Amino acid sequence: MNLSRIQNILLAVALLCLAGCTEPPIPPEVKQAEEQDIALWRSEAPVYLPEEYGQYKKALIKAKADFIRERSRLILFRNYIHVQSEFRHLLQTGNSIIGQLEGKKREFSRNIEEKLSFLGNQIETLKGLSKTMNEGRLARRDLIQAEVILIEAKKRFEKGDFIGADEKTPSLAEHINAAEKTLYPIATRYSDKKQIGQWQHWFDDTIAESRTRNIPVIIINKSERTLTLYKRGNAVKSYKIGLGRNGSKDKLHAGDYATPEGRYRIIKKLPRSCYHKALLINYPNEDDRRQFEAAKKKGLIPRTVSIGGLIEIHGGGKDSMTYGCIGMDNQNIDELYGLTSVGTPVTIIGAVDSMNRFSSTVQGK
Amino acid sequence: MKRITIAFLICSVLVVLLVAGCAKQPTEDIKAAQASVDAVVTEGAQKYAPEDAKMITEAMNAAMEEIKVQDGKTMKDYGKAKEMLAKVKTDAEALKSNLPMKKEQAKNTALAAQETAKTAVQEAKTLLSKAPKGKGSKADIEALKADVKGLEDSLAEVQAAMDGEDYGAAMEKAGSIKEKAGEVAAQVTQAMEKVGAKAK
Structure with a gap:
């Protein structure tokens, strides 16, 4: 080849x-x-x-x-x-x-659903507290913003955008926390054992005084928003009342809109008042003065501020928007006016037991 | 004679190989297509047309893969890659030209929602200003005022979203504000009825 x-x-x-x-x-x-x-x-x-x-x-x-x-x-x-x-x-x-x-996705959506439900419940709890406490209005601004965000998050969730819904939760929680910071310090006093013990002590002493001296006494319960008249240690009349704008707090100084707590007496009866009729009590008493001075020394209140006064039980309605006085409907102050006299003990307490409207909210947190 | 024919054949094959092997990457086409893709992304395609943006990015990747295939060949042919790149460029440009319209649509929808929310908050506010702070309603009115302030704060967030061209978020928030403002207005009416005043 x-x-x-x-x-x-x-x-x-x-x-x-x-x-x-x-x-x-x-x-x-x-x-x-x-x-x-x-x-x-x-x-x-x-x-x-x-x-x-x-x-x-x-x-x-x-x-x-x-x-x-x-x-x-x-x-x-x-x-x-x-x-x-x-x-x-x-x-x-x-x-x-x-x-x-x-x-x-199922697991994530379940978690988000639970998270949103938890945050929603928190909002509802705080809204409830905001309605119960006068100071509630201070938290409403944050609460409604939280509600707006919750609606957005829920809409995203319904669309299946679970990540988007989750992205809304930090700002939602931020507003809830801000509302909590406003409300809980006030409400926490109502679940504090020591504080409740003191209120119980005042209550028991006042009732005992009514029984032993056979005199009418008034107990004002802030958490219940009631004024109860006792005779010989027994409750005979109870009225719905209103407090100061910051009435759930203990009064410390003039202009704080808080309602004082302690043992007082009626020192003057005013048959004609700009709030129909009024019963003036001896705020500030010795305890109030001590508390005021101590707060001033600690710098908790401005140096120039005074302790305040002219705390009354008066008519004009039970709207809790007074300067610190106890407001009642006119027909009720008419009745109470006739049942009391100068010297009648008036004891103002936050609550009489640890299971009150405010403490239950804090405990349920 | 035969030797000359074989030599001619070999030379021809070598020339063909040499010419084909010397084909260069279509760098200009790549640059142009990539620039179009980048431009459409910068315009916010991923926000306003995520699906289209994804398809264009994938097409660009596919074109680049085709170029890699040809890079590895002895006889390179970038014709198909060039066609793919041209299509990417055309599609990206088409999407880019549509984006302003999509953006405008989103903006207008968000603006309308913002206006509706503003009106709803204003209505609640006006109603609240007419509410008598009488017996039994003062505390409610105070609380509702705080609610309206909260809604006004939320309205500011709508504006912030609009400024940031996040029209989806703006629309979402505006819708929620409108819903809450309606609830507040209903509560104001309720509070007014409590004291016997008529809502005007």
Whole structure:
């Protein structure tokens, strides 16, 4: 066989090879993986399963690089078997993520639902407290802002945007905390055992005085918003009352709109008052003066402020918006006026037991 | 003669290989397509048309993969890649030209919601100013005033969202404010009825 013949044969084989070689089909898994990646993105896999999706993405990039490398080869040497198996494995991983995603979303939505429900309950509790306490209005600004955010969060939740709903919770909690900071220090006094003990002591002493001296006494219960008249130690009349704008607090100085707490007496009866009729009590008493001086020394109140006075039980309505006095409906002050006299003991307490309207809110926190 | 034919054939193959092998990456096309993608992202495509933005990004990635495939070949052919890049560029430009309209639509919807919320808060405020602070209603009125102030604070947040071009958030908040303002107005009416005054 001469050289030219060999050359001809080789040339023919090479041409046959080139002509007969067609590109092997691209594995369908490649396209499927691309679609799966889009589907995972739409299902928010990067958000709910960042680690798993990150691994998947890495594997996808590698598989694509291998696919690119394989495609870059000469058709004659191109073989997608390895790439196909890589993509199949990737598709399995993706399917597993889709499966996990459903569970993860369910779990996440449950958590958000619970969180929103908890925060909603907190708002309701504080709103309840804000209605019970005069000082409640100070927290309302924050509470309504919290309610606005809660509506936004709930709407997002209903749309299935659980992440978006969750993003609302920090600002929601911020407003709730601000409202709590306003209300709880006031309400906490009503669950303080020592404080309640003192109020109970005043109550018991006053009732005992009524019994032993056979005189009428008045007990004003701030948490219940009641004024009760006792005779010989027994309750004979009870009226609904209102307090100062900051009536749940103990009065410390003039202009604090708080209603004092302690044991007082009626020192003057005013048949004609700008609030119909009035019974003036001896605020400030010795305890009040001591408390005032101590607060001043500690710098808790401004140096220039005075202790205040002219605290009355008067008519004009039981709206809790007085300067610190105890307000009643006119017909009730008319009745009470006739049942009391100068010297009648008036004891103002926050609560008579630890289970009162304010303490239950604080305990239920 | 035969030798000359074979030599000619080999030379021809070499020339073809050389010409094809020397095909260069379509760098200008890549730059142009990438610039279009970047521009559409900067315009806020991910916010106003996230699905379209994702598709364009994926198409750009696919074009780049095709370029990598050709990079690895002896006989490079960037024709398909060029077509893909041209499509990316066209799609990105089309989306970019649509974005101002989408943005404007979102802005107008948010503005309308903001106005509605403002009106609702103003209505509650006006109603509150007419409420008599009489017997039994003073405390309620004081509390409701604080509610209105809280809603006004929230309205300021709507404006902040508008300023930040976050129209979705602005619309969301405005809707919630409107809802709460309606509740406050109803409570004001209730408080007025409590003291026998008629809402005007």
